[in-house]
Amino acid sequence: MPNAIHISTARAILNAGDPVDLDLWKADGSILQLRSVISLGYDFYGGWRNIKILSSGQKRRIRDVCIFRVNGLEVFL
Numbered sequence: 001m002p003n004a005i006h007i008s009t010a011r012a013i014l015n016a017g018d019p020v021d022l023d024l025w026k027a028d029g030s031i032l033q034l035r036s037v038i039s040l041g042y043d044f045y046g047g048w049r050n051i052k053i054l055s056s057g058q059k060r061r062i063r064d065v066c067i068f069r070v071n072g073l074e075v076f077l
Helices: 008-013
Strands: 004-006 020-025 031-043 048-053 061-065 067-070 073-076
Touching: 008 031, 008 067, 008 073, 031 073
Parallel strands: 004 073
Antiparallel strands: 020 031, 020 067, 031 048, 048 061, 067 073
């Protein structure tokens, strides 16, 4: 897997505070593509992350295990 990273590396990228592109699965199985987002905070025990979409200012709460691509790199567990 040359273009893949572990979930711990993905968490480190998100915790750095730089804008990233995310692809993740929603609860209904559809794919959500988010461009230019930053991580605001992370709840380790709950597995939740608060993110902010820079283009709209919208804030969302996502689960880290639903993220399958960060900046074009596949994420594995």
